[in-house]
Amino acid sequence: MRDAFVRALTELAAEDPSVMLVNGDLGFGVLTDFIGRFPDNYVNAGVAEQNMTAVACGMALAGARTYTYSIGNFPTLRCLEQLRNDVCYHNADVTVVAVGAGFSYGQLGMSHFATEDLAILRALPGMTVVAPSDPWQAYALTRQLHARGGPAYLRIDKSSAGLPEAMVELGRARQVRDGEDAVIFATGGILGEALAAAGRLAEEGRSIRVIDIHTIKPLDTRAVIAAARACRRVVTVEEHSILGGLGGAIAEVCLEAGVPIDAFRRIGLDDRHPSIVGDQAFLRRHHGIDATAIADVLRAMLERP
DSSP, X not given: OHHHHHXXXXXXXXXXXXXXXXXXXXXXXXXXXXXXXXXXXXXXXXXXXXXXXXXXXXXXXXXXXEEEEEETTTTTTTTHHHIIIIIITTTOXXXXXXXXXXXXXXXXXXXXXXXXXXXXXXTSTTOEEEOOSSHHHHHHHHHHHHHHOSSEEEEEOSSOOOOOOOOOBTTBOEEEEOXXXXXXXXXXXXXXXXXXHHHHHHHTTOOEEEXXXXXXXXXXXXXXXXXXXXXXXXXXXXXEXXXXXXXXXXXXXXXXXXXXXXXXXXXXXXXXXXXXXXXXXXXXXXXXXXXXXXXXXXXXXXXXX
């Protein structure tokens, strides 16, 4: 996904001279082409992410279209005050790009896990929050975020759902599998696990709808309400804490709309610090957010009277 983002950003820089990339001293291999072609549009702020964000905001207030780029928590939670007080308060054109969503950097431990970012950044006024499921989505949504302008967060995963390229629209959910027994709402690359779980249940005669929520804010409330109302059994899947992220957003919408739901379950990380390290697939299994765990939750839900 990061290659797709960089490709889109390089194209945007060729089209729009105001594009600026401010980097936290990493990713030079994937950024080589951008830096070589647009050296005056690139700043390495060093391992100083709070300063990186403040610099990016200053550039944006002077007329630039600025992107910050770093790993997981570093351009988001480490920079929360700068994002809140500088970027969002001034409605600055700064897009925060975090490579390494969820457990993408799982071997490096919890300091590199991005598992609270969706909840925290979606609470910031004016912040658009996007988590693509595939590289082609990362490319398309990068261009759409640029056209939209304003504060934004692009959460890039190391995994992908493996879906074929199709139309994607910022702020509009995508139904990627039809079904009527239950609906899964998923965000990011872990959408692939949700699709695998739905496929397994289809072999058992169950019909599971799957909705891709690539844009968490603004949330496509109309699509959420329609799917929840049609299926009545709702599961949310995210490589993130169950507190305040996708599951919370879907629950808020359904409750406020008075949708009659028979069962609701959030699949994500429990309210504790993950202490195990390993690759992304291993950590998904360990924390019960892989296809097997999702299928087990749905079976139990569907067997309940």
